[in-house]
Amino acid sequence: MLSERRLEVLRAIVHDYVGTEEPVGSKALTERHRLGVSPATVRNDMAALEEEGFIAQPHTSAGRIPTDKGYRLFVDRLAGVKPMTAPERRAIQNFLDGAVDLDDVVGRTVRLLAQLTRQVAVVQYPSLTRSTVRHVELLSLAPARLMLVLITDTGRVEQRMIDCPAPFGEMSLADLRARLNSRVAGRRFSDVPQLVQDLTESFDKDDQGTVATVLSTLLETLVEETEERLMIGGTANLTRFGHDFPLTIRPVLEALEEQVVLLKLLGEATDSGMTVKIGHENAHEGLSSTSVVSVGYGSGSEAVAKLGVVGPTRMDYPGTMGAVRAVARYVGQILAES
Amino acid sequence: MLSERRLEVLRAIVHDYVGTEEPVGSKALTERHRLGVSPATVRNDMAALEEEGFIAQPHTSAGRIPTDKGYRLFVDRLAGVKPMTAPERRAIQNFLDGAVDLDDVVGRTVRLLAQLTRQVAVVQYPSLTRSTVRHVELLSLAPARLMLVLITDTGRVEQRMIDCPAPFGEMSLADLRARLNSRVAGRRFSDVPQLVQDLTESFDKDDQGTVATVLSTLLETLVEETEERLMIGGTANLTRFGHDFPLTIRPVLEALEEQVVLLKLLGEATDSGMTVKIGHENAHEGLSSTSVVSVGYGSGSEAVAKLGVVGPTRMDYPGTMGAVRAVARYVGQILAES
DNA sequence: CCTTGGCACTCACCCGCGGCGAGTGCCAAC
DNA sequence: GTTGGCACTCGCCGCGGGTGAGTGCCAAGG
Numbered sequence: 001m002l003s004e005r006r007l008e009v010l011r012a013i014v015h016d017y018v019g020t021e022e023p024v025g026s027k028a029l030t031e032r033h034r035l036g037v038s039p040a041t042v043r044n045d046m047a048a049l050e051e052e053g054f055i056a057q058p059h060t061s062a063g064r065i066p067t068d069k070g071y072r073l074f075v076d077r078l079a080g081v082k083p084m085t086a087p088e089r090r091a092i093q094n095f096l097d098g099a100v101d102l103d104d105v106v107g108r109t110v111r112l113l114a115q116l117t118r119q120v121a122v123v124q125y126p127s128l129t130r131s132t133v134r135h136v137e138l139l140s141l142a143p144a145r146l147m148l149v150l151i152t153d154t155g156r157v158e159q160r161m162i163d164c165p166a167p168f169g170e171m172s173l174a175d176l177r178a179r180l181n182s183r184v185a186g187r188r189f190s191d192v193p194q195l196v197q198d199l200t201e202s203f204d205k206d207d208q209g210t211v212a213t214v215l216s217t218l219l220e221t222l223v224e225e226t227e228e229r230l231m232i233g234g235t236a237n238l239t240r241f242g243h244d245f246p247l248t249i250r251p252v253l254e255a256l257e258e259q260v261v262l263l264k265l266l267g268e269a270t271d272s273g274m275t276v277k278i279g280h281e282n283a284h285e286g287l288s289s290t291s292v293v294s295v296g297y298g299s300g301s302e303a304v305a306k307l308g309v310v311g312p313t314r315m316d317y318p319g320t321m322g323a324v325r326a327v328a329r330y331v332g333q334i335l336a337e338s
Numbered sequence: 339m340l341s342e343r344r345l346e347v348l349r350a351i352v353h354d355y356v357g358t359e360e361p362v363g364s365k366a367l368t369e370r371h372r373l374g375v376s377p378a379t380v381r382n383d384m385a386a387l388e389e390e391g392f393i394a395q396p397h398t399s400a401g402r403i404p405t406d407k408g409y410r411l412f413v414d415r416l417a418g419v420k421p422m423t424a425p426e427r428r429a430i431q432n433f434l435d436g437a438v439d440l441d442d443v444v445g446r447t448v449r450l451l452a453q454l455t456r457q458v459a460v461v462q463y464p465s466l467t468r469s470t471v472r473h474v475e476l477l478s479l480a481p482a483r484l485m486l487v488l489i490t491d492t493g494r495v496e497q498r499m500i501d502c503p504a505p506f507g508e509m510s511l512a513d514l515r516a517r518l519n520s521r522v523a524g525r526r527f528s529d530v531p532q533l534v535q536d537l538t539e540s541f542d543k544d545d546q547g548t549v550a551t552v553l554s555t556l557l558e559t560l561v562e563e564t565e566e567r568l569m570i571g572g573t574a575n576l577t578r579f580g581h582d583f584p585l586t587i588r589p590v591l592e593a594l595e596e597q598v599v600l601l602k603l604l605g606e607a608t609d610s611g612m613t614v615k616i617g618h619e620n621a622h623e624g625l626s627s628t629s630v631v632s633v634g635y636g637s638g639s640e641a642v643a644k645l646g647v648v649g650p651t652r653m654d655y656p657g658t659m660g661a662v663r664a665v666a667r668y669v670g671q672i673l674a675e676s
Numbered sequence: 677c678c679t680t681g682g683c684a685c686t687c688a689c690c691c692g693c694g695g696c697g698a699g700t701g702c703c704a705a706c
Numbered sequence: 707g708t709t710g711g712c713a714c715t716c717g718c719c720g721c722g723g724g725t726g727a728g729t730g731c732c733a734a735g736g
Contacts, residue, residue, distance in 0.1 A: 025728050040680050043729070061686045061729050101498065103567075135477050137487070149475065149487060149495070157487065157497050160439075229441070235573060236591035249587075253574035363699050378709055381700070399700050399715045 008035060009045045010054055011078045014066050018314055023063030068279035068313060071291070075276050075317050082318035084326045088116075092326060096334050102126075102155040106231050109307065109331050114234025116323040119311035120256065122294075124230045124266055126154035126304040126335065133184045133192065138177045138214070143167045146210075148217055152189075154299060154335055162217050165209040172207045176214065189222050228263055228305070232256055241312055251286030256310070266306040269294040274321055279313045289313055293320050297328035299335035307331070346373065347383045348392055349416045352404050356652055361401030406617035406651060409629070413614050413655050420656035422664045426454075430664060434672050440464070440494055444569050447645065447669050452572025454661040457649035458594065460632075462568045462604055464492035464642040464673065471522045471530065476515045476552070481505045484548075486555055490527075492637060492673055500555050503547040510545045514552065527560050566601055566643070570594055579650055589624030594648070604644040607632040612659055617651045627651055631658050635666035637673035645669070 012033040016024040026039040026046060035042065046064055049055045054070035057063065066074065084092070095112050099105040106123050113121035137149040146162040179202075183195045196218070200211045235256065238249050255261050261284050268283075269275035274295040280288050291313045296303025307328055309320055350371045354362040364377040364384060373380065384402055387393045392408035395401065404412065422430070433450050437443040444461050451459035475487040484500040517540075521533045534556070538549045573594065576587050593599050599622050606621075607613035612633040618626050629651045634641025645666055647658055 023728090027728075038680055039728095040682090041678080044679085047730080057729085059686090059688065061727085062688070063728065134479065135485070137475055137477060139473050139475060139489075141473065147473065147489065149489075151477070151485065151487075151497070155497070155499075157495055159489065159495050233595060236588055236595060239588040239591065250574055250577040253577065257571060257574060361699090365699075376709055377699095378711090379707080382708085385701080395700085397715090397717065399698080400717070401699065 005035070005037070006045045006049060007073075007078060008033075009042055010049055010066070010070060011074065013046075013049075013055060013064055014070065014074045014078075017065050018316055021314065023058055023065050025063040028063070066314075068281065071278045071313055071317070072281075075278070079318045081274070081325060082322040084322055089326060089330075092116075092330050096330050099334065105155075105331065105334055107233075109327060110231045110233035113307065113309060113323065113327050114237060116327070117309045117311065117320050118234075118240065119237050119309045119315065119320065120232060120234045120252075121307070121309055122230060122232050122256075122262055122266065123307040123331075124228050124263070124305040126152065126156060126298075127228055130188070130190070130298075130302065130304045131156070132186055132188050134186075136177070136180050136184060136218070138173055138180075140168070140170065140173055146173075146214065148214065148221070150218070150221060154304060158221055160217050160221055162213055164213060166206060168207060168210045172203070172210075176203070176207075176211060180218075192222060193219055230259060230262060230266075232262070237311075248289065252290060252310070255284050255286040265292055266294050266308060269296070269306060269308070272296060272303060274325060275308075276317065276321070291315055291317075293317070293324050295324050295328045297332045297335075299332060304335075341383075343373070343375070344383045344387060345411075345416060346371075347380055348387055348404070348408060349412065351384075351387075351393060351402055352409065352412045352416075355403050356654055359652065361396055361403050363401040366401070404652075406619065409616045409651055409655070410619075413616070417656045419612070419663060420660040422660055427664060427668075430454075430668050434668050437672065440492060443669065443672055447665060448569045448571035451645065451647060451661065451665050452575060454665070455647050455649065455658050456572075456578065457575050457647050457653065457658070458570060458572045458590075459645070459647055460568060460570050460594075460600055460604065461645040461669075462566050462601070462643040464490070464494060464636075465566055468526070468528070468636075468640065468642045469494070470524055470526050473523060474515070474518050474556070476511055476518075478506070478508065478511055484511075484552065486552065486559070488556070488559060492642065496559055498555050498559055500552055502551060504544060506545060506548045510542070510548075514541070514545075514549060518556075530560060531557055568597060568600060568604075570600070575649075586627065590628060590648070593622050593624040603630055604632050604646060607634070607644060607646070612663060614655065614659070629653055629655075631655070631662050633662050633666045635670045635673075637670060642673075 009029070012029055012035065013024050016029065016032060026042040029035070029042055030037070030039050046055065050064065053067060054073060055064040056067050058065060092112060096105065096108055099108050106125055110121045110123045113123070131152045131154050133150070134153050135151045137151070139147040139149065141147055144164040144167050146164060146168065148160045148162055150158045179199065180196070183199070184192050187195060196215050199215060200208050203211050235253065238252060241248050265282065265284065268277070274293065277292040279291060282288065282290065282292060287310070289312065290310050292308055292310050294306050294308030296306050298304040307324070309324055311320065347367070350367050350373065351362050354367065354370060364380040367373070367380055368375070368377050384393065388402065391405060392411055393402040394405050396403060430450060434443065434446055437446050440463070444463055448459045448461045451461065469490045469492050471488070472491050473489045475489070477485040477487065479485055482502040482505050484502060484506065486498045486500055488496045517537065518534070521537070522530050525533060534553050537553060538546050541549045573591065576590060579586050603620065603622065606615070612631065615630045617629060620626065620628065620630060625648070627650065628648050630646055630648050632644050632646030634644050636642040645662070647662055649658065
């Protein structure tokens with residue numbers, strides 16, 4: 001439908017608009033890009049592109065700016081992913097290598113991503129459902145009070161208090177701890193419910209109440225805490241948006257504070273490969289003039305969580321995608337090592 | 339020095355300016371407040387107040403706005419703390435009561451505070467140094483790999499990986515775990531270094547290396563993680579500032595992202611009682627047009643951490659102080675219960 | 677049929693101008 | 707010390723013309 005040159009014109013428009021933030025006209029285009037045709041021809045092409053909905057003009061007789069649909073086409077067919085340069089890759093690795101624990105990894109990642117892309121970065125903590133159990137620990141805090149600690153292969157730790165229906169001896173505790181670990185250690189969280197199903201029965205009648213309580217707390221933790229946490233950073237970059245601030249920035253800040261919204265946003269992304277949601281493609285209204293570039297990352301071949309970037313629809317897609325992909329890759333490596 | 343009426347004039351100026359965001363003139367003042375004197379008199383008072391540096395005019399022949407010094411006087415001598423109404427107090431309690439763990443408490447607190455004050459809220463996680471150890475757990479992940487888990491009385495959990503110089507048997511591990519706990523459980527973090535000082539010597543020669551490593555990691559955790567974490571929220575409220583956005587909001591967002599800055603900010607606040615830092619009183623440059631209202635909170639009589647609000651110097655001080663104080667009080671209660 | 681140069685037209689943006697009005701400082705009178 | 711009067715300042719607002727980038731259309735040429 002669209003000739004090769006028209007696509008080239010679209011690409012040029014996106015490129016220039018991303019750079020200047022100003023509507024781009026036919027004359028300026030021919031000057032900055034060697035299209036080999038005259039402004040008049042470009043005007044015709046622009047008219048066609050506008051007809052199809054890929055570009056629009058803010059006011060009559062002004063330059064054109066890409067529409068969401070235009071960016072979509074650009075991302076899908078016209079732009080590649082711009083790989084990071086070798087020095088950049090080294091810097092990423094160095095920066096992430098210094099992390100001491102999971103919080104630190106996530107914190108560094110979010111700062112790094114924000115700095116590289118000069119946009120708002122969002123990093124989801126490794127999900128519980130998809131990770132595996134490294135260890136389950138039971139501590140006796142008081143005769144009838146236990147603490148359950150759950151440690152994942154990604155280094156995440158969750159804890160819960162448990163009030164026992166009856167006092168629970170040290171022996172029983174050690175027994176339960178051992179049996180629990182032999183069953184679930186190394187297993188995926190999603191498999192745990194089945195694995196502990198019949199554990200209660202094998203205990204003394206006196207202890208069954210407590211064991212049942214412990215198990216239900218464990219399962220509860222798995223379910224409740226599957227509600228993921230995430231960290232965001234680089235919000236100061238929002239000020240680079242436009243100059244028509246309050247209206248633009250406010251809803252975005254509000255959306256960013258609602259973790260539920262962000263989680264849903266990341267959740268909608270396909271599991272593997274990079275996802276780019278442009279403007280109104282984002283369900284949330286406050287984000288209708290932003291794009292979200294996200295990708296899964298994980299310690300193994302499988303993604304355990306996602307990370308991404310939120311920025312204006314007018315963003316450098318190839319560069320952003322490159323940074324997001326590179327960071328995700330290195331975070332995966334770091335997690336695999338720890 | 340300043341007559342009672344002049345103070346009253348200052349109070350009226352602060353009140354009106356906070357409400358309208360516009361410089362307030364002598365005539366408008368006499369109309370809105372029953373000062374019992376004419377505009378001319380107020381003008382004389384204003385001239386005196388300006389002479390002393392409590393108010394200033396943005397341009398010649400415009401109304402007056404309070405200076406930092408003016409707000410200082412207002413806060414110190416003219417304004418009380420506006421207590422929360424009973425329904426508000428009930429709402430606070432209800433909202434905080436639903437929290438399930440420490441993260442949730444802090445998260446709810448920050449959202450609550452942001453909503454109540456319509457400003458940016460900052461809540462510091464309960465500090466490690468001032469809290470006590472509830473339990474230290476050692477887990478064997480691999481023959482020469484341990485995980486150290488530290489649990490505080492405020493429900494906070496810290497973990498660290500440890501690579502042992504030599505394999506460490508289950509017996510030794512249990513031994514170390516038991517001795518460690520008997521020494522430090524229930525003790526304050528700041529006392530731990532002394533309490534474990536001579537622990538290494540009492541172990542087999544083979545194990546001393548590992549024990550030393552574990553202890554040093556423990557101490558390291560205490561020191562490093564004394565570097566507190568905090569949570570912020572309500573950044574969208576920054577958009578209510580002025581209309582001269584980018585310049586105002588950007589440095590604030592940047593400052594908010596540097597936890598170090600914020601921690602120092604809260605750290606400077608006096609331990610007990612409420613602290614109000616106004617404008618340039620804040621060391622950080624980006625916050626020179628904001629005020630910080632902060633107060634300590636804790637599970638007992640002693641403060642374990644601080645929370646506060648960051649907003650424009652032009653803020654409702656009595657209301658903000660009331661909200662901050664009330665929230666701190668209830669958070670303290672919640673922590674004491676858990 | 678596509679491309680191109682020409683041409684008239686549109687319209688956002690910039691700038692300078694004058695009127696308005698809130699606010700001020702000063703002063704003389706009470 | 708307070709008050710009313712008065713001249714003055716100056717930021718804000720709306721108006722109007724000039725400018726220029728950009729457009730759509732059209733007729734001519736490959």
